[in-house]
Amino acid sequence: MSYFLPESHPVLTAARGLARAHAGMIEVHTSPLYLRARDPHPDRTVALVSGGGSGHEPLHTGLLGRGGLDAVCPGEIFASPHNRQIYEASAAAAKSGGVLLIIKNYTGDVINFQIAAERLRHDGIPVATVLVDDDLATDSADSATGRRGTAATVVVEKLLGAAADRGATLEELAELGRRVVAASRSIAVAARAQTSPTTVAPAFTLEAGTLDYGVGIHGERGIRTIARPAVGDLVRRMTDDLLDALPEGPGDVLALVNGLGATTELELHAIGVLLGDELTARGLRPVFTVPGTFTAALDMAGFSLTVTRLEEGWAELWTAPTRTPLVLPRPIPAPERPAEPEPAVSPADTEPAATPHPGGDRALLDRYALTVSQVRDNLTRLDQLVGDGDFGDNLAGGVRRAVKLADERGLDGTAALAAAFLDDVGGTSGPLFGLLFQHLASAAPKDGGAPSAAALAEAAEAGFAAIHRVGGANPGDCTLVDALAPAAQSLAASARDGAAEAPLTEAAQAAIRGALGTAELRPRRGRASYVGDHALGVPDPGALAVALLFMALADVHEPATAPRLPAPGYITVP
Incomplete structure (x- = not known):
């Protein structure tokens, strides 16, 4: 500048x-x-x-x-x-x-x-x-x-x-x-345009989506x-x-x-x-x-x-030598016929296709994929306010990879999500989501039915414990666990009391409250912690993504009560 x-x-x-x-x-x-x-x-x-x-x-x-x-x-x-x-x-x-x-x-x-x-x-x-x-x-x-x-x-x-x-x-x-x-x-x-030294503003303006040729x-x-x-x-x-x-x-x-x-x-x-x-x-x-x-x-x-x-x-x-402030690159001349790079192959790509389970939780993956595609831009804008702006694309890319794995290898939905996010999604939150999906996969019944509140509570608590061990995050730190922990607590209460009419919907509501509540927190972990008070008023994108996951669970397995939940776009509007 x-x-x-x-x-x-x-x-x-x-x-x-x-x-x-x-x-x-x-x-x-x-x-x-x-x-x-x-x-x-x-x-x-x-x-x-x-x-x-x-x-x-x-x-x-x-x-x-x-x-x-x-x-x-x-x-x-x-x-x-x-x-x-x-x-x-x-x-x-x-x-x-x-x-x-x-x-x-x-x-x-x-x-x-x-x-x-x-x-x-x-x-x-x-x-x-x-x-x-x-x-x-x-x-x-x-x-x-x-x-x-x-x-x-x-x-x-x-x-x-x-x-x-x-x-x-x-x-x-x-x-x-x-x-x-x-x-x-x-x-x-x-x-x-360049910044004018006189006005300290762009010398000319271009509309979004255009460039000057x-x-x-x-x-x-x-x-x-x-x-x-x-x-x-x-x-x-x-x-x-x-x-x-x-x-x-x-x-x-x-x-x-x-x-x-x-x-x-x-x-x-x-x-x-x-x-x-x-x-x-x-x-x-x-x-x-x-x-x-x-x-x-x-x-x-x-x-x-x-x-x-x-x-x-x-x-x-x-390529003659110089002694100047600018050191121009002196690349090795290209070969007559450059070798074609071999495509990278991940270990997962070489594994034999798994035998598809009858039903499984593929419906959850499809529902979550649709939801993420609808709110990707919203999540990106929120992440730009408190981080580096890559969260929406990373989340959407990981979910697309999971859909591909489910199609090609016959994996269940949460198993495909775990494989995609643990192996292929970079950044900070990607592998942490992978740990959560890995534990949630254990709660998916093989007969394609709805997971029990007890199984989901155990999986969510195990996922929270794994994320805490890896990253140290606790509730109140303004991270994804601010949505995950209340959802796990709600499921545990439903499993213990046995009185919840719709335990997944209640867990989703708890996750939403936790995610939206991060807007009032001063971040203590993750990239948002670097911007201090600038993050106040902005809900954590990772917490919103967790809330969206529990909303997808409720949509799939409790369709009669899920309409109590807000539309995904409503909770992720910047």
Whole structure:
């Protein structure tokens, strides 16, 4: 987020911070502002200078040093540097063979770098330029400006940095840069705009379920707003557009998956796999697939894809060593024919199918599955208020897995739930529910009839004891046991007194009261305990899921009295 930029001189302060973090590697000149590499490669005869608006880090400054750039000129946020910055940085960094200026194709950058180039020529310093224009979203015959320069700048700077360390001349570097630019295209999408440092609000708004296609790295809106597709479909569409725009050339490619500031590595690595698969399916060989945040747009939630066709020798330039703040991934080149991963097989999948019991409690599983599907989103919203927001999906996914096990292996309903939640559902609550289901399975009559209050009471109490031994939770801690314990107590009382007309319905009512009562508790265990008083007023999702289970038991086995119970959606509305 851009909430925490210093009020005065944010770019200068950040430059000093970068130099401090990489002591001995970078020096900062303050008037005018530029950063310079302290230890260039001794074989380098041409200085590489680049820069642009700040807010794209680690672009430019991250590639400052051996194997990268000699000097970087940062402008204010999303604003081009002044020609004086570029001129003085280039004059200070210039070598015997001159200076190569690497420019992103934005009007302000082009004008200021070109003015600096004129001043350098006037001083007798050999100078050449490379203009990066890879963004296919701005490829229009009606535009005199041409394509914007975006994430392919990283590829250009890395390859040129390696070539410069090998002693390439100014003419050789300029020609190499132009070829790399011509062989590269990029496209970007965003689901949320960057935070404006001025207003501390998103720079533009998008409706839920949409994204902007073809955004720019300065936060420019995309060329169109589209309904958000599945990620695989989105990557396929972006790949099609990239390859349609990319000139013909070699089949070996470098694929850069670039985060725009707020996209996680988890997402970028997954997108990298999808992109690699799409390229391979089209007959290309992604020699390198490189995920990471290289060209940000402050904290925009989005990503860009860049594809560069690799000419002979470029792969070696990409993997050449660097000494820069940004350590670019140096992956091992992909094999000619990647081995197909073998599907994971769990022990349960290899077991022989069990003989189905006649009837069993499959009706309970089906009823619980229907209920969970109806309230999954409600449970997710509640969990977002007090935890990490995954409870609804985890619960629904576990129940779906249980249904599959019941269908494929003939397991009873609670036995299938136990197997699914103990073996396949992660997180904190998943295995704890597995313990509960494991004990409840022992109470299910094999003839398909209703379980007795005594058997259910014993099973519920055993489940509570197991959960307590594992997690330490007690009633009053604001966890699932706040619904389980009163249900178990109600069943035990019904079994002891023998007077309850509908023991399962009464147990469900006790579980509901316990679950809703967690809204008044300050959590003492689980993730909700980390948010303190913010959890007050929010019922625990795990306790609600237990209440829903006892409601399902009553619906199946006491249909005449179950209408006394509220609708599942009523008790789980956020």
